[in-house]
Amino acid sequence: MTGGRIHGYKTEAVVLRHFPIGEADRLFVLYTPNMGKVRAVARGVRRPKSKMSGHLQPLNRVAVSLTEGRDLDIITEAEAIAVYPSIRNDLTKLSAAMFLAELVDGFSEERSSSPSVYKLLTSALDLAEVTDNPIQLVRYIQTRILQMSGFGPELRQCVACDTPLEPQTHLFSSSQGGIICPNCRSESGHTLMPIPLNVLKVLRFFQQNHAEKALDLQLNAQLLGELERVLDGYTRFLLERDMKTAEFLDLVNPHRVKKAFSIADPT
Amino acid sequence: MNSNNSHRRQDAGPVARLIDELHKLPGIGPKSAQRLAYYFIRMPEAEARSLAEAVLAVKERITLCTICCDITERSPCAVCDDTTRDRSRICVVEEALDVRALERTRAYNGLYHVLHGVISPMNGVGPDELKIKSLLERIKSDEVEEIFLAMNPNVEGEATAMYLHQLLAPLGIKLTRPARGLPAGGDLEYADDLTLSRAIEGRQAF
Ligand SMILES: [Zn+2]
Ligand SMILES: [Zn+2]
Numbered sequence: 001m002t003g004g005r006i007h008g009y010k011t012e013a014v015v016l017r018h019f020p021i022g023e024a025d026r027l028f029v030l031y032t033p034n035m036g037k038v039r040a041v042a043r044g045v046r047r048p049k050s051k052m053s054g055h056l057q058p059l060n061r062v063a064v065s066l067t068e069g070r071d072l073d074i075i076t077e078a079e080a081i082a083v084y085p086s087i088r089n090d091l092t093k094l095s096a097a098m099f100l101a102e103l104v105d106g107f108s109e110e111r112s113s114s115p116s117v118y119k120l121l122t123s124a125l126d127l128a129e130v131t132d133n134p135i136q137l138v139r140y141i142q143t144r145i146l147q148m149s150g151f152g153p154e155l156r157q158c159v160a161c162d163t164p165l166e167p168q169t170h171l172f173s174s175s176q177g178g179i180i181c182p183n184c185r186s187e188s189g190h191t192l193m194p195i196p197l198n199v200l201k202v203l204r205f206f207q208q209n210h211a212e213k214a215l216d217l218q219l220n221a222q223l224l225g226e227l228e229r230v231l232d233g234y235t236r237f238l239l240e241r242d243m244k245t246a247e248f249l250d251l252v253n254p255h256r257v258k259k260a261f262s263i264a265d266p267t
Numbered sequence: 268m269n270s271n272n273s274h275r276r277q278d279a280g281p282v283a284r285l286i287d288e289l290h291k292l293p294g295i296g297p298k299s300a301q302r303l304a305y306y307f308i309r310m311p312e313a314e315a316r317s318l319a320e321a322v323l324a325v326k327e328r329i330t331l332c333t334i335c336c337d338i339t340e341r342s343p344c345a346v347c348d349d350t351t352r353d354r355s356r357i358c359v360v361e362e363a364l365d366v367r368a369l370e371r372t373r374a375y376n377g378l379y380h381v382l383h384g385v386i387s388p389m390n391g392v393g394p395d396e397l398k399i400k401s402l403l404e405r406i407k408s409d410e411v412e413e414i415f416l417a418m419n420p421n422v423e424g425e426a427t428a429m430y431l432h433q434l435l436a437p438l439g440i441k442l443t444r445p446a447r448g449l450p451a452g453g454d455l456e457y458a459d460d461l462t463l464s465r466a467i468e469g470r471q472a473f
Contacts, residue, residue: 017389023294024457046454048462058389058422088422091429098388248388252430 007068011035012081014121015058016101020046028056028075030064031104031121036112040066042075052078059084059097061122082122084129095249096134100124100141102245103235107149117148127211135253139227140214142235143206151238154178155204169196172230174237193233199226221255282308334405336381336398338363346370346379353377355412359402359431361385361419364456369417374464377415380405385418386427394430402431406438413441415470419455420445432473442473 013030016037021027024046030038045053055062055078065077087093104121108114124141131137146152153172157164158181165179171192173180179200180192202223206214219227236242282304289300307315331337332344335357339345346352346366356377360366366379382397405411416431418424432442446469455463 019387019390022296024454047457048454048459053421088425089429091426091433094422094426094429095388102389244391245388248386248393251394252433 008065008076009068010063010065011038012061012063013038014101014104014118014125015056015060015062016105017058017098018056024050026056027072029105030062031101031108031118033115033118034113036114036117037105037108037110038066038073039110040064040073040075041069042078055080057083059087059094059101059125061125082125084125086129087125090134091252092249092254093128093131093134095245095252096138097125097128099138099243099245099249100128100145102243103142103145106235106239106243107145107151114148117145120144120148123211127215131215133215135224135255136215136217136219137211138249139224139231140206140211142231143203146231146234146238147207151177151234152207153203153234155200155207158184160184165200167197169194170200171195172234174234177234193230195230196226198223199230202227203230224255335379336383336401337366337379338381351376355410356415357402357405357411357413358415358417360417360455361424361427362456365417368456368458368463369467372460372464372467374467375415377413382427385423386430387423388426397427399431399434403434406435406440411440413443415443415445415467416473417445417455417466428473443470444473445470 011032011034013032016029016031018026018028021041024044026042026045028040028042030040032038042050042052042056044050045056047053052075056064056075057080060080061082063079063081064075066073066075084097087097100121104117108117120141124137127137128134143152154177155165157179159173159176159178160180161184163181163183165181170179170181171185172178172195173192179195185192202217202219205217232243232246285304285307286297286300289295289303290297292300295303310318328340329338330340330342332339332347333342334347335344337344337346353376357380358369358375358377359380359382360369361382361384363381363383366381369375369379380398380402382399382402384392384397386392386394386397406414414431414435416428418428428444435442445466458466
C-alpha cells in the first residue's frame with residue numbers, strides 16, 4: 001500500500017467466465033454496461049461459507065461492489081440480479097450461452113464501454129432462457145455481435161468492386177469481410193468459403209431484424225450447419241483462434257445427437 | 268517491484284530457479300514464492316534433502332488406480348480392492364480430494380470414479396480431457412446399478428453432471444445426484460462432514 005485512497009465502485013455485470021486461483025479464490029471476467037470487460041478477483045469464494053460464490057456463477061447477471069487493486073480489482077460484494085434456471089438445466093442452452101459469453105469476451109476490450117453490447121448480451125440470455133431453439137439464437141446473436149464490433153460482413157455487394165450481387169452461390173472472404181464477386185475472385189489469394197444463396201439470405205435477414213423475427217424463421221438442421229460453418233470460419237479468422245466453447249456446443253447440439261453419443265462405443 | 272526484479276536477474280541461478288518453480292504451485296504468488304525460497308535457503312541440509320526426496324517418492328510411487336482412477340500407491344486402490352464395499356454403486360467425483368472428503372463422512376460404502384477435472388468449455392476443457400471413457404468401460408463390464416454424480420454445485424459441475432446424464436441415461440442405469448443443501452458455488456472438498464453425509468444419504472434421482 002502506498003497510502004493512496006482505496007477507490008471503490010459498484011456496477012451491474014454479467015459473469016462471462018471464471019477460473020480458480022490461489023487457495024480458494026477465483027478470477028472473474030465480468031462484462032459491464034459502462035466499463036466493458038473487467039477482470040477481478042473474489043477472495044475465498046471456493047469455500048462453502050462464502051456468501052458470494054452462489055451469486056458469482058458464470059452467466060449470472062449480478063450487482064457487484066469492487067475496490068481497485070494494484071493489478072486486478074477485488075470483488076467485495078456480489079448479489080445476483082438474474083439467474084437463468086432453464087439455461088442451467090439444459091445442456092444445449094448452457095453451451096449456447098457459454099459460446100455467446102466467449103464471443104463477447106473475444107470481441108470486447110477491457111475498460112472499453114459498450115452499453116449496446118451489454119444490452120445484446122443480457123437480451124441474449126433472457127431469450128436463451130425461454131427459446132426452444134438455442135442454436136438458431138446463437139447464430140443470430142453471433143451475427144449481431146460481429147456487426148456491433150465493426151465486423152458486420154458486406155452481403156449485398158462485392159467487397160472489392162461494389163457490384164451488386166447476383167442471386168446465386170457466392171464466395172465469402174474472411175479477410176475482406178464480405179462476399180467477393182466472380183470477377184474479383186482471381187485477385188484474391190485468401191481462403192474463400194462458399195456461401196449458398198439461402199445462407200446469404202438468412203444472414204441478411206439476421207442483420208436487419210430483431211431477435212423475435214429472427215427466431216421465427218424456420219431453419220432446418222442443414223441450414224443451421226451452413227450458418228455455423230460460415231460464421232465460425234469468419235469468427236476464427238477475426239479472433240485468430242478457435243472458439244473454446246465451439247467444440248462442446250457442437251457435441252451437445254441436438255441436431256447432431258449421433259455424434260454426441262459416439263463416445264458411448266469406445267473401440 | 269523493479270528493484271526486486273533486477274535483484275533476481277543478478278543472482279539468476281539456483282535461487283531464481285527455485286522461486287520460479289515455487290511460483291508455479293497452486294496458491295503461491297510471487298511474494299510467497301520468494302518467502303518460501305529464502306526459508307529453504309536457511310533450512311538445514313538434511314531437512315531440505317528429506318523434502319526433496321518426499322516429492323520424488325510421490326512421483327515414483329503414486330499412480331492412478333486402473334479401475335477408479337483415484338491416486339494410489341498400489342493399483343487397484345484400497346477401496347476398489349475392498350470386498351466389503353458395495354460394488355453396484357459408483358460415485359463419480361471431480362477430484363481425488365473429493366474421495367477423501369466423502370470417505371471421511373463414512374456415509375458411503377460404494378466405489379468411486381475420479382474424473383480428474385470438470386467440463387469447462389470456457390476454459391477449453393471438454394469431455395475428452397476427463398476420465399470418462401474408462402467410466403463407460405467400467406459400466407459395461409461391471410454389475411453397476413447406480414451412478415451417483417457427485418459434482419460440485421456450480422455451473423461446470425452441473426454441466427459435467429448433465430453431460431454424463433445424457434451419456435449414461437440410454438444405458439438404463441439409475442442415476443442420482445446429491446441432495447440439495449450443498450452450498451451453491453462452493454467446492455465439495457470444503458463442505459463439512461455433516462452436510463456431506465446428508466447430501467449422500469438424501470441423494471435423489473437425476
Ligand atoms: Zn467484384
Ligand atoms: Zn480404485
